[in-house]
Amino acid sequence: MTEKKTKGAARPAKKKKKRMSGQAWFYTIFFTMVIGVVCAIIGYLLIILNGERLLAEHGNKLDFGEASIVYDVDGNEISRLYVFDEHREVAEFSEIPKQLLEAIVATEDRRFYEHSGLDFFAIGRALVKDIVARKAVEGGSTITQQLAKNVFLSADKTFFRKATEASIAVALEQDMTKDEILTMYLNRIYFGKGIYGAKAAAQFYFGTELSKLELWQSATLAAMPKGPNLYNPINNPEESMKRRAVVLQLMYQENYISETEMNEAKAVPYVQPENQNQLKTGSYHAFVDYVIDEAMEKMGIDETELRVSGLQIHTTLSVQAQQAVEKEFADASNFEESKDDQLVQGAMVIMDHQTGEVKAIAGGRDYAQRSWNRAVKPRQPGSSIKPIVSYGPALETGKFTPSTILKNDQKCFGNYCPTDRWGPVEVSMTQAMKDSRNLAAVWTLNQIGVKTGATFAKKLGIPVLDDDMNLALALGGMTRGASPMQMATAYSVMANGGKSVDAHAILRIQKKGKDVYTYTAPESKQLMSSQTAAYLTQMMQAVIEKGGTGTRAAIDRPVAGKTGTTQHGIPGYNGSGIKDAWFVGYTPEWTAAVWMGYDKTDVDHILQKGSAQSAALFAKVMQPALKGIPKRSFQTAEPPEEEEEEEPQPLATVNGLSAVFEKESIKVILSWTASEEPDVTYEIFRKEEGSDTGYISFVDDVAGTTVEDMSVFPGVTYDYYVVAHNKASNAKSEPSNAITVAIPQIDLGTPGIPMEPPEGSEPVETLPVETPQATPDTGGEEPAATPSPTDDGSIGGEAPIETPLSTEASGKMGEEQGMADTQG
Structure with a gap:
């Protein structure tokens, strides 16, 4: 008889897996690390070799990039956005003040003297921050990488460009000293307003030699590469000062300057030098600046990229209109004369209202100097x-x-x-x-x-x-x-x-003959x-x-x-x-x-x-x-359509107009018979005999049937009549009977000094004189006390x-x- 398996009977034992020995673990980790190191060395060698190859091929060019060119509506060139020979001067390392070097390093790459072109610590930190924020919030580029991009590469944002940038950066570090890299960097970077290089920027923004820059000036320049347009002390003095303070704070944290030096440099206000226009040449600057702003918006790039992208920007500019504007703005007789050297300024915009094309712009009488x-x-x-x-x-x-x-x-x-x-x-x-x-x-x-x-x-x-x-x-x-x-x-x-x-001021933007942007008018709307x-x-x-x-x-x-x-x-x-x-x-x-x-x-x-x-x-x-x-x-x-309205029926004529003159109070009391119509008011007309004005409305909206005329003069004769009005129906009566009242001559006495007004009488009403209200200077102002005269000397509207x-x-x-x- 077969035995039944009882509940809980023992099951066959499972085979135990063999555990990896410590020796096996060691060799696995060791060879993984060896393979990783070998791959890293091979990758690094490839980066170096690629960078050296690129330097050998292009190092003699030291190319910023191809200039973007602006054209008028007829296709004629009016401006090159990247003419560095006119707005750049090369400085030797010995000319660069130590504090400018320190400001650049503290702001752009504080580990500059420790890395060899690539700062893996900064790259890792930036990557972590980008992951946490789920967007790009911090870059990891070194000064050497920025130099590689500005000198040798285009502005295209691709993976291969970043890899090439890293290759060139490492090669630059192999072939050049840190001082040489910093010198080249400061000679190449863009400082806004068409100015390239620290030497030209020192002269343009401060009217001084590069070697004589003060701490606050060095910090102001070091603040600009991050955003030449945003942190420009001319365009945005407040933002420039804020960014300068950040640079000074970073310098203080790196022990380059003391706290006292930092605070003093933060407080210095920026003042434009008088000779600022010496580095600005050419014409149509206001229009071109407007085009640059529009192009940056349409292309989604910053000004530096715009200038080095080799773009052909075709605009709506009418040279005929622009030259007419510039001629009259250069004529001082078109403007009031100032008491000093602060000019009466002006601005003008001409636009084709059928297409929206901007034809000419004047940004000021001395726009090339101030760029405002x-x-x-x-x-x-x-x-x-x-x-x-x-x-x-x-x-x-x-x-x-x-x-x-x-x-x-x-x-x-x-x-x-x-x-x-x-x-x-x-x-x-x-x-x-x-x-x-x-x-x-x-x-x-x-x-x-x-x-x-x-x-x-x-x-x-x-x-x-x-x-x-x-x-x-x-x-x-x-x-x-x-x-x-x-x-x-x-x-x-x-x-x-x-x-x-x-x-709009741009018709199309091309690169190498191909359209990269074409203006398309939005759908027209009937706004009125x-x-x-x-x-x-x-x-x-x-x-x-x-x-x-x-x-x-x-x-x-x-x-x-x-x-x-x-x-x-x-x-x-x-x-x-x-x-x-x-x-x-x-x-x-x-x-x-x-x-x-x-x-x-x-x-x-x-x-x-x-x-x-x-x-x-x-x-x-x-x-x-x-x-x-x-x-x-x-x-x-078109004349408005007139609604047909029923002609109101005329009211019955007012009768019985009579007058009484009271000698004691020198007034005429008028009275008449009430109209039979309901809701009627009366208007009294008066004429002074011998006057050319005829009858005038003396008083209106009178509810009763009596009115007093206290404005009569002795020796003058007056005629009166009355008209009834119904406001609800807009109907009125024919004029009443007219009466004549002759005011007799009355001796009022010979006046000596002016008499005091009767007790309790109301003072004569006068127009108020306003006092100006103080407000912040936001481009507007509060009212002044009196109107200004027009050209003919009268008071204006x-x-x-x-x-x-x-x-x-x-x-x-x-x-x-x-x-x-x-x-x-």
Whole structure:
């Protein structure tokens, strides 16, 4: 009988695996390490051999890279972005100050004297940080690698280029001393503004010899290779100073300088040397700089790469227009004369509003010296903003036309009381634009709402900030303002029938004959109706006509445009003067924006002539700039469709008008019979016999049937009549019977000294005199005390405004500050 297997019976034992002996482990690790070492040695030898081969083939060239070239719209070369022979000087090692060498080493490669071209410690550290951040946050390139890239390689970012860079770096370390590598590096690196090498940079930025650089100057130069455009002390003085402080901190950590030296060098402000222009030659610098910025954005590369990439950049530049701009900007008679050597500056942008092509740019009268491109720097726009934030959006609502009467009968909007020389009187929108009336513009913005005006402006590319949301926006009261480029673009939309305009200066970019970038216009958008655009053009043509504020902008073509000025805003100074003077306008072919003013406004540096000179400069430039371009005409605005309205039935004529003269109080008491119509008010008309003015409205909106005339004079005869009005139906009666009242001669006595006013009487109202408000210098200013005179000596259209209050569309007020104009 077979035995049953019981639960828990023993199972056959498993075979034990043989463990690797200690000797086997030793040999495995040993041979793995040997293989690794052999591979590393072979790899390192290959790197050295490849680097030596490349040095043998290309070492005699010492090539920075092929120059990128800029061409005008006709394909003619206008600038080479990499002409190092004009902007570089070679320095010997003995000329380089020790502190500059230390600043470069501390900032770019603190282990420079310890490695042999490749810093594996830095590479590993950078790799770890990149992995943790999941993106490239730190580089591991040594100074030798940077030199290899700048001297021998193109700007292409590929694995093979990095490997080649490492090969050359190791070879350089084999063939050159550390001092020679540093010398070559400092002679080759780019310092912005077309300057290559530390020697040329010392002369350009500080007007001194390389060997005489001070600590703060050496640190400033050492800060720039990381970003020549970003850390440039001319372009970005604040960022340059911050980066300089970082360099000095690194030098202190490496024990190159003391804490006292570090703090003293951090605090020194940068001042541009007077002879800075000596290293800058050529022309069209403002336009070329604008092209460089646009090319960097389109290509996604920095300026150094752009300059050495061998690109052919074809632009929209019209040499004819640019030469016209440069000629007039070089003529001092086009600008006010300054009290000292601080010039009255200016900027201008010319644009084809049909294509968005930028045709010419002026960045300043001495742009080659200062390189501060005022064409793209914001300034307060003054009244040139009125078509953009007040009249344009009002027309777009469909409730206004150029002939609409603006009933701006308010002096104040809450606590905000803008003024002009006309006061609160009714005026058509066209006349308000022509005269550049302040109250009309503010009243219109209040009617449509600040939010509506701001939204319209933003669509046109004008940067309206939250702090700008108040009624002072109607007069150019903005925190930062707008640049000539932005103003030209906004006006181009009006000139282009309300369609969007994409400003650009590059048509295409090529490399070795092949297109690497081609401009493609974005889809056109209708930012305002063509009717609104045509209305604005029609209204702004009146500005150029006789009596308008921009008559000096007239040329032999149709012109529409708007002037604008802003008051000086100097705290504690109540004299007249202007900070910004504008004219922005267009012909049917091109749009242009002109700005004039001082870079820094103070009591000794303010304008007096206003926007008339800006308008005149527009004409002087645009006349020759447009030579040979076929003349066109503006689009004509279609008349608005008139709604058929029922003619209101006339009210019954008022009867029984009579008058009584009271001798004691020297007044006439008028009375009449009440109208039978309900909800009627009365308007009384008066005529002084012998006067040429005829009947005038003496008083209106009278609810009763009696009124007193206390403004009569002895010996004068007056005629009166009354008209009834019904506001609900807009109906009115025929004139009542007319009566004549002869005021007898009355002896009032011979006056001696002026009499005191009767006790309790109200004082005569006078216009307020505003005091300028102090604000930070953000490119704008607060209102000054009095309006400035125009060229004919009269007081111009715009006048100072008081500190404005913010408002919503409903017109509610809340405190904010703003800006004002002085004239058209």
